[in-house]
Amino acid sequence: MYINAAIAISPQDTFLKDQIADEVIEHNGIMKTILPDFKEYFKPIDLRRMSRIIKSGTTTALECLKEAGIEKPDAIITGTGLGCLEDTESFLNKMIDNNEGLLTPTAFIQSTHNTIGGHVALTVQCNEYNVAYVHKTISFETALLDAVLMLGEGKAENILVGGIDEMTQENYELKKRVNLWKKEPFSNLNTYKSDSEGCIPGEGATFFNVTKTRKANSYAEIKMVELVHKYENIDDFKKLIENRINNSGITINDIDLVLFGYNGDDNGDAYYDLLKDSIFSKSGHAYYKHLCGEYDTAPAFALWLAVKIFKTGKAPDNIFIKKPEGEIKNILIYNQDINKNHAFMLLSK
Amino acid sequence: MQFDKDKKVFVTGIGIISAIGTNAKETLSSLEHKKHGISQISHIKTIHKDELKVGEIKLTNAEIKERLNLQGDNTYPRTTLLAIHAAKEAYEDAGLKRNDGFKTGVILGTTVGGMDKSEVVYKNIGEDLSFIDSHHCGYTTERVADFLGAHDFVSSLSTACSSGVNAILLGARLIKHGILDRAIVGGTDALSKFTINGFRTLMILHTEHSCPFDKNRKGLNLGEGAGIIVLESEKSLNGKKVYCELTGYANNNDAFHQTASSPDGLGPYLSMKNALEMSGLKPCEIDYINVHGTGTDNNDVTEGLAMIKLFDGKVPKFSSTKAFTGHALGGAGGIESVFSILAIEHDMIFPNLNFKEAIPEINLIPVTETIKNAGVKNVMTNSFGFGGNDSTLIFSKV
Numbered sequence: 001m002y003i004n005a006a007i008a009i010s011p012q013d014t015f016l017k018d019q020i021a022d023e024v025i026e027h028n029g030i031m032k033t034i035l036p037d038f039k040e041y042f043k044p045i046d047l048r049r050m051s052r053i054i055k056s057g058t059t060t061a062l063e064c065l066k067e068a069g070i071e072k073p074d075a076i077i078t079g080t081g082l083g084c085l086e087d088t089e090s091f092l093n094k095m096i097d098n099n100e101g102l103l104t105p106t107a108f109i110q111s112t113h114n115t116i117g118g119h120v121a122l123t124v125q126c127n128e129y130n131v132a133y134v135h136k137t138i139s140f141e142t143a144l145l146d147a148v149l150m151l152g153e154g155k156a157e158n159i160l161v162g163g164i165d166e167m168t169q170e171n172y173e174l175k176k177r178v179n180l181w182k183k184e185p186f187s188n189l190n191t192y193k194s195d196s197e198g199c200i201p202g203e204g205a206t207f208f209n210v211t212k213t214r215k216a217n218s219y220a221e222i223k224m225v226e227l228v229h230k231y232e233n234i235d236d237f238k239k240l241i242e243n244r245i246n247n248s249g250i251t252i253n254d255i256d257l258v259l260f261g262y263n264g265d266d267n268g269d270a271y272y273d274l275l276k277d278s279i280f281s282k283s284g285h286a287y288y289k290h291l292c293g294e295y296d297t298a299p300a301f302a303l304w305l306a307v308k309i310f311k312t313g314k315a316p317d318n319i320f321i322k323k324p325e326g327e328i329k330n331i332l333i334y335n336q337d338i339n340k341n342h343a344f345m346l347l348s349k
Numbered sequence: 350m351q352f353d354k355d356k357k358v359f360v361t362g363i364g365i366i367s368a369i370g371t372n373a374k375e376t377l378s379s380l381e382h383k384k385h386g387i388s389q390i391s392h393i394k395t396i397h398k399d400e401l402k403v404g405e406i407k408l409t410n411a412e413i414k415e416r417l418n419l420q421g422d423n424t425y426p427r428t429t430l431l432a433i434h435a436a437k438e439a440y441e442d443a444g445l446k447r448n449d450g451f452k453t454g455v456i457l458g459t460t461v462g463g464m465d466k467s468e469v470v471y472k473n474i475g476e477d478l479s480f481i482d483s484h485h486c487g488y489t490t491e492r493v494a495d496f497l498g499a500h501d502f503v504s505s506l507s508t509a510c511s512s513g514v515n516a517i518l519l520g521a522r523l524i525k526h527g528i529l530d531r532a533i534v535g536g537t538d539a540l541s542k543f544t545i546n547g548f549r550t551l552m553i554l555h556t557e558h559s560c561p562f563d564k565n566r567k568g569l570n571l572g573e574g575a576g577i578i579v580l581e582s583e584k585s586l587n588g589k590k591v592y593c594e595l596t597g598y599a600n601n602n603d604a605f606h607q608t609a610s611s612p613d614g615l616g617p618y619l620s621m622k623n624a625l626e627m628s629g630l631k632p633c634e635i636d637y638i639n640v641h642g643t644g645t646d647n648n649d650v651t652e653g654l655a656m657i658k659l660f661d662g663k664v665p666k667f668s669s670t671k672a673f674t675g676h677a678l679g680g681a682g683g684i685e686s687v688f689s690i691l692a693i694e695h696d697m698i699f700p701n702l703n704f705k706e707a708i709p710e711i712n713l714i715p716v717t718e719t720i721k722n723a724g725v726k727n728v729m730t731n732s733f734g735f736g737g738n739d740s741t742l743i744f745s746k747v
Contacts, residue, residue: 076602081485083507095546096472100396108547109607109735112460113486113507118736121602127619130602130738131515134462135487135505142504149522152352178478229494229503340491341503 001148002218003347004158005067005209007060008304009033010292011188011202016063018308020291020316029185030167031202031293049106051086053166056205057116058123061162065124068209068217074156075129076117077146079139079163081296082171083113083132089170116164129156137335138227139163140297141343144210145225151212162207163300167293172201182264191264191290199263202293206300208307219311223330224248224346230339238279241344245332248346255346256328257284257309259302259319261335263294268338275334283332284324291319299335303345306331310349351527358521360592360744361581362443364435364535365687367574367674368404371416372438377691380699381719385673387558387570393465395542397549400556403540404572404675406431417496424479426463427539427573429489431680435575436493436533443579444589447498451530451585454502455494456520457577458512458536459679462486465541489537493577502529509734510641511600512536513576513682514742518598520580530585535577535683544678545571551608559644560703561669562653562715569643572675576683578690593693596727597628597743608735609647614655616739617641617731621659624741630727635665635743637698637723639685639730642669642715643676652731653711666723668701668716682732686742689728693746698723 008014011031013021025034038047038055041062047055057078065073082088091107109115114132121130129150133142140163147159175181182198191200210222226244231237245252258280260272276285292301309315309328317323333345363373368386370376379386388405390398413430414420417437425433436455445453463483470480482488490505502523508515513536520532538544548554548571555568580595601623603616610616625632641652649669656664670688677684692698701715726746733739 083486091547092468092471092543095542096468100542100546103546103550105547105550108543108550111547112509112735114509114734114736114738115607118602118607118738121604121737122606125604127602127604127616129600130508130736131519131600132507132736133504134459134485134507135490135503136485138504139487142506146519149352149526152526153354153522174474174481177474178481180481227502227504229491229500 064207079143163297285321362579364439426466432537458516511732512679537575561642597624599623603737610651614651618655638667672702
């Protein structure tokens with residue numbers, strides 16, 4: 001499976017860009033996305049009615065199709081952890097505050113997890129396969145795996161795959177109480193310097209166009225998407241991952257760079273070390289969540305970053321834990337959620 | 350990983366809990382004897398209590414927990430409890446055992462995840478903050494996977510009211526790709542104040558008992574429940590009882606409106622057509638369609654038009670069973686898949702309750718009395734949802 005287009009709206013200046021600037025944009029508290037001017041993408045009524053996530057998701061999806069030179073994909077597959085959170089909260093709050101009175105349907109209609117996939121289908125008039133995966137931190141990787149399956153079935157030639165999540169002030173305050181986020185507003189520039197619980201919340205909308213066959217504009221080949229819900233024995237887990245990589249067409253020693261999902265949370269980061277210092281010890285090491293923050297579909301941002309490293313042949317220095325020597329040809333993206341939902345995406349230039 | 354399109358996918362276990370029964374046996378008896386489960390709301394504190402009718406499961410959360418021996422745990426939303434209840438039945442029905450060497454996964458669909466619990470504690474947060482975790486749609490799937498010890502693939506999806514069917518569809522595909530030998534799949538949703546009020550703002554809730562496919566239909570009754578089935582490849586069967594084979598599936602998008610169907614039902618037509626093509630069956634070989642049939646103005650006409658187009662006017666026997674259960678949203682596709690499997694297993698077609706007069710635009714008459722010895726070999730079931738999501742499954746007698 002080949003990636004031909006990648007568009008991201010993120011907390012960095014990434015929309016329609018090919019690279020991350022060397023200077024990281026600083027955020028304190030929620031790492032909010034830097035939004036383009038949506039006026040050229042939506043009618044005034046939709047601009048007013050639609051939430052940030054719907055506008056961001058739809059815009060990245062449409063630009064992605066444009067970059068790939070495709071009018072209508074053969075399938076639209078999305079991943080989102082909490083879906084359209086702002087609309088969900090809006091309807092929930094009004095319902096509780098007004099004691100179920102004076103409610104209007106817009107927020108309810110737009111609250112479903114498949115709103116963006118449905119809206120993109122509607123916009124480009126795509127009647128084909130359309131699904132939204134909603135399994136926490138593997139929502140995007142399940143969507144990407146579905147695309148691999150679908151191309152393998154010969155049912156599609158080109159697919160739009162995306163990961164979309166938004167963070168709200170309300171959710172931020174709520175999750176602070178269970179130590180999911182850092183207690184105090186914390187700069188993303190210090191993401192990995194903390195020795196405390198919690199991480200820095202982020203958000204983003206990222207879409208890719210993937211095809212079965214290699215095109216002139218293909219940047220990367222997806223060699224493997226592997227999901228491991230949980231493991232009992234770390235040695236068996238290492239063996240399993242090593243075997244899967246070795247069966248993908250390259251060997252574990254060919255991996256030039258591993259992009260780890262380190263997020264500064266003491267509870268989770270140690271589980272990355274277990275693989276970093278063992279089966280991946282010979283590869284280069286990098287992290288990326290200081291750029292996008294932590295959110296369920298953050299691995300989609302990592303994939304965007306990897307694709308852009310291939311496309312431009314350059315990587316920003318701020319991502320490296322251990323910079324590899326020579327050209328980066330194979331990148332592995334590894335994300336997990338406090339030792340659950342381990343997800344691997346392996347791609348080659 | 351090698352896709353084998355000819356690899357057969359069998360149903361070996363079924364589990365169901367809805368307003369008409371807490372297991373497959375009770376459910377079949379209710380369907381056969383036209384015993385519906387529509388009543389007033391009793392578990393949810395809502396100001397709409399007296400003006401709406403719903404398909405509610407009368408067991409309280411505490412009672413469900415007791416049945417599942419989960420007394421010590423107070424954190425599960427009802428959506429999760431219903432799923433575990435149905436999954437346990439399906440798992441035992443299929444005679445599965447933990448760690449038997451076959452790759453077993455769990456994939457579930459839901460619309461609002463743990464909302465039934467979140468909405469109660471949201472503005473009244475005390476010490477129990479567990480709803481933050483249980484709100485996620487993936488939470489239920491993980492609890493079911495843990496309960497059954499099935500961890501080889503665990504994921505969740507949400508395509509609104511077609512979620513349950515799409516979970517079954519993914520399970521079948523993972524088996525055909527050899528990623529799993531066996532998939533525990535389906536849908537679950539509990540009634541919630543959030544969805545009751547949401548559907549109410551759309552003005553598609555009937556205040557009385559719904560009457561799908563009737564000229565005077567006035568909307569749907571919401572419902573709740575879970576329908577979960579075990580899919581297996583030939584490899585893990587070992588001579589065990591097989592209910593039927595999943596011979597066709599399709600997912601298409603109507604691409605018309607977030608909540609309304611296109612005037613001619615293009616999405617429903619495509620999903621039925623593609624599922625039929627995949628099954629290799631002729632249109633006349635479909636013996637029964639368990640339609641989506643919500644009882645809303647829009648759905649029943651467009652689904653009817655799509656059936657007329659696909660079957661060239663010769664629409665097979667069909668019924669909506671939503672007047673029995675209410676519309677259980679993400680649970681509906683799982684529940685109605687179990688109904689379809691029961692139709693094949695017991696050679697029976699279930700009635701469409703409350704039908705009096707055909708809708709003039711389509712002039713289609715559903716089955717209104719239980720038909721026994723109906724010669725049911727192939728059953729089609731539809732589930733359509735917000736976002737234009739239309740999905741169809743076909744189950745066939747082996």
